[in-house]
Amino acid sequence: MSDQFEHKPPKWADRFLRWYCNPKLLEQIQGDVHELYYWRLEEKGPSKAKKSFIWDVIRLFRWSNIKRTRNTQKFNNMGMIKNYFKIGVRNLWKQRMPSTINIIGLSLAIGCCLVAFKWIENIIIKDAWHSKSDDIYLITPSRIEDGDMTRFGYLPSQWSEEFTKDISGIVDKSRVSYLSPPVRSGENEWPDMVTYVDEGYFRMFDFKMIYGSAESINDLGSVILSESEAQFYFGDEFPLDKELTINGKVYSVSGVIQDAPNGTSLRHGILLNYQIKEQEVKEEFRSYIFLQTEDLSKDLMLSSLTQVMGRYNNENPKTAYASIKLESLNTMAHNNEEISGGLGSGIPIEPVILLSCIAGFMLTLATFNYINISTSMAMKRMKEIGVRKVIGSKRKQLIFQFLTENLILVSLAIGLGLLLASAYFLPGFNEISGSDLSMDIFTHLNLWIFLIILLIFVTVTSGAYPAFYISSFKPASILRGNHKTDGKRRLTGILLTFQMILAVVTIMAAIMFVYTNQSQLNAEWGYSYQDKWGIRYPLSVPKSAVDEALLALPQVESVVRTRDVVGSAYRDEYTYTQDGRRFETCYLYVGKEYLNALDIELVEGRNFNNEVSSEDSKAVLVNEEFMKFYGEDFQEDMLVNFDSTEYRVVGVTKNFYYRPFNSRMKPAIFIRNADSLNIAGLITVNETDEAKMQQLIDKVFEELTPNEEVISYAQSEVFDNYFQETKGMQNIMVFVAILAIILSAMGLYGLVSVSISSRIKDFGIKKILGASGYQIGKDVYKRFALIIGTAFIIGGTLSVFVIGALLDSFYAGNQEPIGPIPLFAGGLILSTIAFVTIYTQVFQVKRMNPAYTLRKE
Amino acid sequence: MKGKGTYIGELEELILLVVGILGDDAYAVGVLKEIKDQTGREVNISGIHAVLARLEDKGWLRSSMGGASKVRGGRRKRYYHLTSAGREMLDQVRSMRENLYAQLPQGMTYSFSS
Secondary structure, three states: OHHHHHOOOOHHHHHHHHHHOOHHHHHHHHHHHHHHHHHHHHHHOHHHHHHHHHHHHHHHOOHHHHOOOOHHHOOOHHHHHHHHHHHHHHHHHHOHHHHHHHHHHHHHHHHHHHHHHHHHHHHHHOOOOOOOHHHEEEEEEEEEEOOEEEEEOOEEHHHOOOOOOOOOOEEEEEEEEEEOOEEEEOOEEEEOOEEEEOOHHHHHOOOOEEEEOHHHHHOOOEEEEEHHHHHHHHOOOOOOOOEEEEOOEEEEEEEEEOOOOOOOOOOOOEEEEHHHHHHHOOOOOEEEEEEEEOOOOHHHHHHHHHHHHHHHHHHOHHHOOOEEEEEEHHHHOOOHHHEEOOOOOOOOHHHHHHHHHHHHHHHHHHHHHHHHHHHHHHHOOHHHHHHHHHHOOOHHHHHHHHHHHHHHHHHHHHHHHHHHHHHHHHHHHHHHHOOOOOOOOOOOHHHHHHHHHHHHHHHHHHHHHHHHHHHOOOHHHHHHOOOOOOOOOHHHHHHHHHHHHHHHHHHHHHHHHHHHHHHHHOOOOOOOOOOEEEEEOOOOOOHHHHHHHHHOOOOEEEEEEEOOOOOOOOEEEEEEOOOOOEEEEEEEEEOOOHHHHOOOOEEEEOOOOOOOOOOHHHEEEEEHHHHHHHOOOOOOOEEEEEOOEEEEEEEEEOOOOOOOOOOOOOOEEEEEOOHHHOOEEEEEEOOOOHHHHHHHHHHHHHHHOOOOOOOEEEHHHOOHHHHHHHHHHHHHHHHHHHHHHHHHHHHHHHHHHHHHHHOHHHHHHHHHOOOOHHHHHHHHHHHHHHHHHHHHHHHHHHHHHHHHHHHHHHHOOOOOOOOHHHHHHHHHHHHHHHHHHHHHHHHHHHHOOHHHHHHOO | OOOHHHOOOHHHHHHHHHHHHHHHHOOHHHHHHHHHHHHOOOOOHHHHHHHHHHHHHHOOEEEEEEEEOHHHOOOEEEEEEEOHHHHHHHHHHHHHHHHHHHOOOOOHHHHHHO
16 A cells, blocks of 8 residues: 555646646546546556556547536626626615715716816817817018027018918918907997908818808908907897998908817907908008918928028018927927917816825825715625625635626716716806806717716725725625624725825815905905996097096096006016116006006105106106015105116005016006006096996986997995906815815715624714713724824815915915914814715614614614 | 437447346446456457446436445446336347247258258
């Protein structure tokens, strides 16, 4: 017997058998050959047995023993997936509450993502939506100007014809130019933007004609209007064949074209033939030239253009171009900064970052929620998983099943998110941001790609952890019931902390925006704007007549004239000090009594003199900020150099808000404007009812200038646009904070409920032993208080920096600092919500009859 | 017989018979030994495996895994059992053979043997 074990079958043959043999057959085959070996060993001796063994193994190397699949072992995959779906749907239904939380949370986040996607896509696409955009180019010549090579987006008008005529390799062309001539319809006249184009404009670009034909642009007596312009001029009336007087010439409307969508570089309202501008404007003007090539003929076109450039350079040596380049319509707007006087604008980077951050925040919050809640949901299915594992489910299969269930849930959430986004989020966002985005679900390919990526991404990120975690349990420990559902799960605690940090940051952002806006609404502007009215003098009557008519009103106390107006008209230029330093200064040309009429206080020096001596015509006032930059104390008649003119500073005003609060307080210089050149007026009244005053002023002008619209406004309204803008921003922030609070409260709710249900027996026993409500809840509160406290400290610190930077970029230094009061308010909001969320669960435990909890198996 | 698929070969018939003879103790090596004992013919184990699998596919045998045995290093055997279809098949083959045999001309053997 002992020598039997000394002689063993050759190892390599055995290994070879193990390697090739179908594992399902291995046992019986290997057993057989081994048995034969030992049988032969006894009968024929070791060497013969070994040889036979090897021979057997080789003979067994045949297809039927190698192939890995057999009919009986094939999975019915379709049936399996169907089964997963059914179980998935049943499970979602069985655990309605957490499923709903998951779906709602995810769909809120997805709604945000969709809005951000739509907006960012719109910004990035810009002009690429034109179907021929790949073939359309803008001519951009370059030459050295002021020592730098400058690339221009336009050509001089006189040469626009040359640059479009006889160019080889082009399919279509259009020159584009802009002007704001007076436009009159009926009684009313005002300057309006007119776009002068060639016929090719309508063929190259995808703007749709709504009424009439594009060819009518060739008729020099006709005009094509955009949809919104047609509505503006003619209201509900059918616009075709209506008359419009532009620059003194009458045109009849021959077509209505689609409005240029938001974000596109080519804008149009009133379209006239390019030749009209050539006839009317004799001086040189900017002409933008778009050419459409055929495939591959771009180089041909470029060489042809270079030839034209050569001719141009011969005739215009002073403004000769160094080179000519073609800028694709697709990249025109993005490269806007390189092209001087180019069309369109580049990507505003800050809002893109802000929106993607918000969307990312929301998705992170919702995903973390999902991970926490679905892990806890799966905990309740431990027995099912244990039984499945015992029956023989592979881990891979369990993971696949969980991911399938996730897919169902995420699909539902995406459907709901789409609805939310198109019905609520997007319209709301449009209103705030003034954009015209719409959710065209069925035709928008990019949207579908985005949705599918989102589906896969969210399914995997949110589902991977629960699936792997749950499927990793040993069936024995599951069925014995001693797996730990609490305590060990540090990850969920970390995720919750992270969620709470995000919540704190968004809450702080909302608080700071509300707080800053509120304090700005009540802030001093540095001058008195109550009972002041601004007007723009009409051209048709003398200014003195206007003053007289206004002063005839008993409510009007005084009228002063100026050119620039505090609150709206302003520009920046450098001021040079005597020793050659320079700093940027805002300058306003004002009437001599203008600043006085606004009750702007002087801190030093004097106001403008009453009589205009030649000496005083070079007198200026500056603000305190100016003196700070100037770096010296005020002295009578100190000299500054501004706009190549030397001025004497005669006085210093207090700082006041001549611009809205989103621009930094800058040095300002107030230059006395000659009275004849003043175009605006400031009226001081003693009537506090603004509506009534507006009526009175309107009535004066109706009588005085029946044919001319006169602009008048209350000085207190000059920041209204700004306040509206900040209100929009504030609304976005509050909305985001509310979403973040809802999402993190949901996460907290889910986690507390797991924590409680896993210790439900502890609570039952405590209760029987006479624990009070407080004592029962204490443990739960303690654990979560720690998380929330940590989150608040980290989030608070983070928001001082992050939100501080955000506020600074938005309010430019005029924001409120993130002090202890807002931080305290943020902490209070967070802890209140956390407490309420936890309390609802603890309350249930308190009310529960311990008999049930203890009996619960 | 019911068409091509149910054709039975010589080795198949032999193994089917031996499985039937061995009853509850029929597994590949057992069959191999039995054939050797009864006919002196040593069939390779791989052939036996292939035939057993084929017979099972045809429905004349069915199999189950049995207990482990020490000599096989604790590996289990696959036991084969004759099914009623297999038994019927054997009966058919035999009756056909006897039928054919009976038609051999009488007396021919005697002329040779004597």
